[in-house]
Amino acid sequence: MYVNKVNTHILPIEFEYHAPKSLDETVELLEKYGEDAHVLAGGTDLLPHMKQRRVEPKHIVNIKGIPELACIKEIPEGIHIGALAKLRAIELSPLINEKLPLLSEAARSVGSIQIRNLGTIGGNICNASPSADMATPLMAVDAKVHVYSKSGEKNYPIVEFFHGRGEVRLEQGELVTGFTVPHLPEGAGSAFEKIGWTTLDIATVNVAAVVSLKDGKIDHCSIALGACSPAPIRGVLAEEILRGREPSAEAMDEAVELIATCVEPRERWRRAPPEYRQRTSKALARDAVTRAVEAARR
Numbered sequence: 001m002y003v004n005k006v007n008t009h010i011l012p013i014e015f016e017y018h019a020p021k022s023l024d025e026t027v028e029l030l031e032k033y034g035e036d037a038h039v040l041a042g043g044t045d046l047l048p049h050m051k052q053r054r055v056e057p058k059h060i061v062n063i064k065g066i067p068e069l070a071c072i073k074e075i076p077e078g079i080h081i082g083a084l085a086k087l088r089a090i091e092l093s094p095l096i097n098e099k100l101p102l103l104s105e106a107a108r109s110v111g112s113i114q115i116r117n118l119g120t121i122g123g124n125i126c127n128a129s130p131s132a133d134m135a136t137p138l139m140a141v142d143a144k145v146h147v148y149s150k151s152g153e154k155n156y157p158i159v160e161f162f163h164g165r166g167e168v169r170l171e172q173g174e175l176v177t178g179f180t181v182p183h184l185p186e187g188a189g190s191a192f193e194k195i196g197w198t199t200l201d202i203a204t205v206n207v208a209a210v211v212s213l214k215d216g217k218i219d220h221c222s223i224a225l226g227a228c229s230p231a232p233i234r235g236v237l238a239e240e241i242l243r244g245r246e247p248s249a250e251a252m253d254e255a256v257e258l259i260a261t262c263v264e265p266r267e268r269w270r271r272a273p274p275e276y277r278q279r280t281s282k283a284l285a286r287d288a289v290t291r292a293v294e295a296a297r298r
């Protein structure tokens with residue numbers, strides 16, 4: 001069978017198109033059509049996959065007619081970001097720039113302005129790519145993922161949402177509605193680091209870090225790493241060894257050695273061999289934590 005590997009305007013499969021106007025109508029359709037239905041948000045992942053016949057949905061459920069899913073707002077628990085919030089909106093949002101600069105920094109690193117004008121945070125996470133640029137910052141800030149279905153709403157810590165390469169914890173009939181980011185520790189600094197083949201390419205490795213200091217010592221530390229394991233991960237051992245210590249070169253050396261022990265890059269992945277990802281994850285983790293410390297000192 002001919003497989004269209006070229007990015008043309010042609011969608012070589014037939015499907016039925018649905019444009020629900022409410023959450024309930026959306027999950028009704030997702031439940032009814034099960035695995036034959038795919039959600040369409042910005043389409044920057046889904047459409048190329050359809051063109052290449054990597055997925056062949058029989059039903060497309062476009063969620064862009066539910067504007068409340070695009071909200072970015074402050075709530076008592078922290079900040080809520082709707083699944084349909086565009087990456088460009090996150091990059092430019094004054095609220096996100098003030099309270100969660102890590103997320104705007106990461107959003108700014110995605111593809112081109114054209115991609116960020118279409119691509120959504122929900123699509124970035126539900127695509128389940130280990131290199132998704134919004135996954136590591138959301139992990140580093142301990143975000144919760146909100147999921148809606150006919151049975152109601154539930155939420156998970158984002159670390160529990162990723163199962164492995166290409167898999168997220170979404171059952172048939174479920175839709176991600178958004179993310180809640182709890183308040184960061186007082187005075188926390190953050191940084192996002194990414195390396196790719198080109199500035200427009202997806203990450204070969206990305207790292208997000210959040211640090212707060214107390215009396216010159218690291219009080220809170222979170223480090224999340226992408227594209228160096230089958231799913232984005234937290235560098236928990238490195239975080240632990242840094243807590244309660246001054247951010248010295250020695251402490252940093254010990255921490256990045258522990259980073260190297262927790263990443264599991266795969267031999268068959270394109271773009272870079274495992275050794276490269278291992279070394280780069282150490283280097284980017286050092287850079288991210290160093291910059292986060294500097295930001296916390298300001």
Ligand SMILES: Cc1cc2nc3c(=O)[nH]c(=O)nc-3n(C[C@H](O)[C@H](O)[C@H](O)COP(=O)(O)OP(=O)(O)OC[C@H]3O[C@@H](n4cnc5c(N)ncnc54)[C@H](O)[C@@H]3O)c2cc1C
Nearest residue numbers: 039041042043044045046111119120122123124126133176
């Ligand atoms: C040229 C180019 C460059 C790119 N560069 C980058 C990059 O640098 N970094 C990066 O991380 N990504 C990159 N991407 C990938 C993509 O643009 C992003 O992942 C984007 O955020 C996807 O969002 P979307 O709204 O377009 O998702 P869509 O394509 O609409 O959806 C992606 C997947 O998620 C599902 N989905 C979407 N929303 C929901 C929801 N609310 N609930 C349940 N399922 C849902 C869809 O069914 C689909 O399976 C690039 C893509 C292209 C084409």
